[in-house]
Amino acid sequence: MTTMTETSARFREFKMPDVGEGLTEAEILKWYVQPGDTVTDGQVVCEVETAKAAVELPIPFDGVVHELRFAEGTTVDVGQVIIAVDVAPGSGDTAAEAAPAPASAEPEPAAEPEAPKGRQPVLVGYGVSESSTKRRARKGAEQPAAAAAAIQGELNGHGPAVQESRPLAKPPVRKLAKDLGIDLATVVPTGEGGIITREDVHAAAAPAQAPATAPAPVPATVPEPVVTAPTPVPGARETRIPVKGVRKAIAQAMVGSAFTAPHVTEFVTIDVTRTMKLVAELKDDKDMAGVRVNPLLIIAKALLVAIKRNPEINAAWDEANQEIVQKHYVNLGIAAATPRGLIVPNIKDAQDKTLPQLAAALGELVATARDGRTSPAAMAGGTVTITNVGVFGVDTGTPILNPGESAILAVGAIKLQPWVHKGKVKPRQVTTLALSFDHRLIDGELGSKVLADVAAILEQPKRLITWA
Numbered sequence: 001m002t003t004m005t006e007t008s009a010r011f012r013e014f015k016m017p018d019v020g021e022g023l024t025e026a027e028i029l030k031w032y033v034q035p036g037d038t039v040t041d042g043q044v045v046c047e048v049e050t051a052k053a054a055v056e057l058p059i060p061f062d063g064v065v066h067e068l069r070f071a072e073g074t075t076v077d078v079g080q081v082i083i084a085v086d087v088a089p090g091s092g093d094t095a096a097e098a099a100p101a102p103a104s105a106e107p108e109p110a111a112e113p114e115a116p117k118g119r120q121p122v123l124v125g126y127g128v129s130e131s132s133t134k135r136r137a138r139k140g141a142e143q144p145a146a147a148a149a150a151i152q153g154e155l156n157g158h159g160p161a162v163q164e165s166r167p168l169a170k171p172p173v174r175k176l177a178k179d180l181g182i183d184l185a186t187v188v189p190t191g192e193g194g195i196i197t198r199e200d201v202h203a204a205a206a207p208a209q210a211p212a213t214a215p216a217p218v219p220a221t222v223p224e225p226v227v228t229a230p231t232p233v234p235g236a237r238e239t240r241i242p243v244k245g246v247r248k249a250i251a252q253a254m255v256g257s258a259f260t261a262p263h264v265t266e267f268v269t270i271d272v273t274r275t276m277k278l279v280a281e282l283k284d285d286k287d288m289a290g291v292r293v294n295p296l297l298i299i300a301k302a303l304l305v306a307i308k309r310n311p312e313i314n315a316a317w318d319e320a321n322q323e324i325v326q327k328h329y330v331n332l333g334i335a336a337a338t339p340r341g342l343i344v345p346n347i348k349d350a351q352d353k354t355l356p357q358l359a360a361a362l363g364e365l366v367a368t369a370r371d372g373r374t375s376p377a378a379m380a381g382g383t384v385t386i387t388n389v390g391v392f393g394v395d396t397g398t399p400i401l402n403p404g405e406s407a408i409l410a411v412g413a414i415k416l417q418p419w420v421h422k423g424k425v426k427p428r429q430v431t432t433l434a435l436s437f438d439h440r441l442i443d444g445e446l447g448s449k450v451l452a453d454v455a456a457i458l459e460q461p462k463r464l465i466t467w468a
Helices: 094-098 142-155 171-180 198-205 245-258 273-283 295-309 355-370 444-459 463-467
Strands: 004-006 011-015 025-031 044-049 054-058 063-068 075-077 081-086 263-271 315-318 323-326 332-334 336-338 341-343 384-388 407-411 415-421 424-438
Touching: 044 081, 171 198, 263 444, 273 295, 273 424, 273 444, 295 332, 295 355, 295 384, 295 407, 295 444, 295 463, 332 355, 336 355, 407 444, 424 444, 444 463
Parallel strands: 332 384, 384 407
Antiparallel strands: 004 011, 011 081, 025 044, 025 075, 044 054, 063 081, 263 424, 315 323, 336 341, 407 424, 415 424
C-alpha cells in the first residue's frame, strides 16, 4: 500500500503504512512536528506503536506541515491519512487550492514538485527512487494509462509505479536487506510476480556472512517490565488500563498458543559450576574483547548444539496443511522484558555463528530491545526461544510457546547450593532448566533428549567442542 497521495499540485498526504507484515493498525505515540513546521524528505515526523514494536515514521517529501489528522494516543488503521503537507508554501490561498475542481472541469496537468538538489524523495520502506528527473504530466491518452498504473500499484501493495529495473520487495523485506547489508539488486526473487521474499534475502546473506563486528559492551539482562498506567486517583479503589499495542498482542498470542498447542514441560536441576568458570575465563579472552560474556551466551550455544544433535525439535506445526515443517536454520528467540511489555526478537541463522558472533548478536539484541527500537522484522520468523527468568531471582517456570514455534527453554536463577560432588557435599553453582514443547510433533523422548543434552553441556562445557 502506498503511504502518500497527492490532493493537488500543492498538498500531499501521508498515510499510515504497514510497518510490519500484515499489521492492520498502529497507535500514534508521539508527534515530532506541528502545523507550520518545515519538514524535509526522510525526516521522522512521528513514532507509532504496532502490535509488534514502536517504529519511527519518516516523511517522504519536503514541505510545511499543514494538518495533523490524529492526536497522540489515537489508534489509526493502516491506509488512513495521518498528516497533510504543503509542498509549495506561499503559492496562493490554501482553501482555494485544496478545494476539488468542479466535476465538469477538465483537470489541469499537475507538475510533480521538484526535490531540492542533492535530495531524492523517499517512500517509507522502499528507499530512494533511482531517478531524480521529474516530468510534467501530459494530457491525452497517456494520463489515464498512468493513473491506471498508479491505482494498480496501490492495489498490489507496492505503491506508485517505479522503474522496471528496481527490485520488487515489501517494506519489511527491504528493511531486513538493509540491516543485513544486502543489495536487493543482487537477490534472486522467488516470490509470486518476481517479488523478493524474506527467505531470498537470507539466502543471499548466508554465503557472504562475515564475522560480526563486536559492539560496545552492553548489559546482558533487560530491565523488569514496566506497565505504563494512568496516575491513580486518590481514594479510588480501582484503576483501569486500556489493553492495546504490544500488551494486547501478547495476550492474544499467549491465549492462542496455550489453547492450540498441547504443552508439555520437563525440568532438570544441574550443577553449572564449570560453566561459570568458563564464563570467567572467556571474559579475559582477547578473542571475546568488546562483547558481553555471561551464562546466557553459553546456554544459547548449548541449545544450538542440542538442536544440531536433535534437529527434529526445530520445527513447526502447520495446521492448515496438516504438515510438520522442519526448519534447517535456527532463528534463536530471546524473550526480553521491555517497558512496553514482553517481546521476542530473534537472532537470524544463529546456528552458523561463532561464539564471538553470537555474543555480539545477543548484546545488540538486548540493547535494541531496551531502547524500544526492536523492528517487526527482528521479531518475525523465530524457531526456538530462550526465556531467562533467572534474572528476576526466579528458580524456574512453565513457559508458554511463542506462536509458530515448537519449543522454549526457561533458565532459572544460578545460586550457590549444597551439592554432592565427587562423593562429598560441597557448595556448587546450581540452576534449574525447564523445556516446554508442542506435544503434537515432539514426543517425550525427543524433548527429554534435547533437555538432557543442554544440561550435559552446561555441566561439562568441553562438550561444546566434542559435540559441535
